[in-house]
Amino acid sequence: MNRISIITAALLVAGLGAGSASTWATERPGHAAFEYRESIMTVFKWYLGPMAGMAKGKIPYDQASFQHNAKELAKAASLDVLSGFPEGSIDEDSEAKPEIWQNWKKFEDKLEALRTESAKLAEIAAGGDQQATVEQFKRTAGTCGGCHDDFRED
Numbered sequence: 001m002n003r004i005s006i007i008t009a010a011l012l013v014a015g016l017g018a019g020s021a022s023t024w025a026t027e028r029p030g031h032a033a034f035e036y037r038e039s040i041m042t043v044f045k046w047y048l049g050p051m052a053g054m055a056k057g058k059i060p061y062d063q064a065s066f067q068h069n070a071k072e073l074a075k076a077a078s079l080d081v082l083s084g085f086p087e088g089s090i091d092e093d094s095e096a097k098p099e100i101w102q103n104w105k106k107f108e109d110k111l112e113a114l115r116t117e118s119a120k121l122a123e124i125a126a127g128g129d130q131q132a133t134v135e136q137f138k139r140t141a142g143t144c145g146g147c148h149d150d151f152r153e154d
Contacts, residue, residue, distance in 0.1 A: 030089035033084050033085065033089035034084075034093060036083070037096075043076045043079075044077070051073075051137050061130060063130065063133075066133060067128075070121045070137075071125070074121065077111075077114050077115045085107070087101050088101065095154075096152065096153075097150075103150075107151060110150070110151070111147070114144065117136070118143075120139075120140070121136045121137055
């Protein structure tokens, strides 16, 4: 199964496992949105994890794998993440902080930074320069951490 199929499957499973959105909305307000955004974050982790291992020297550096994961991360970052954060969609299972909705513009800017940096990462990784790729990976991963610092419970 290729990686794009994994993204599609993850989002489909999240949707199928929950029933209709209207049922979710009445039974557990905010839960459908939580499931959607958690699925996207899982996809992000799927691609980031191996790159982090390579960048930290914990697993052997594989240029082709790094290039692939960088390209797919950039695709995943282009998904409509924001629709998974409708106002007040804090679920009991969610780690989202209320600050998301109090600082929506900052939240949007952080997502845009991920999109920008992951696109750069895909471009630099395609060039084959390991050092430049690892440096850009650090900047890209930093956008994730920066958002988590401000908008995710520990």
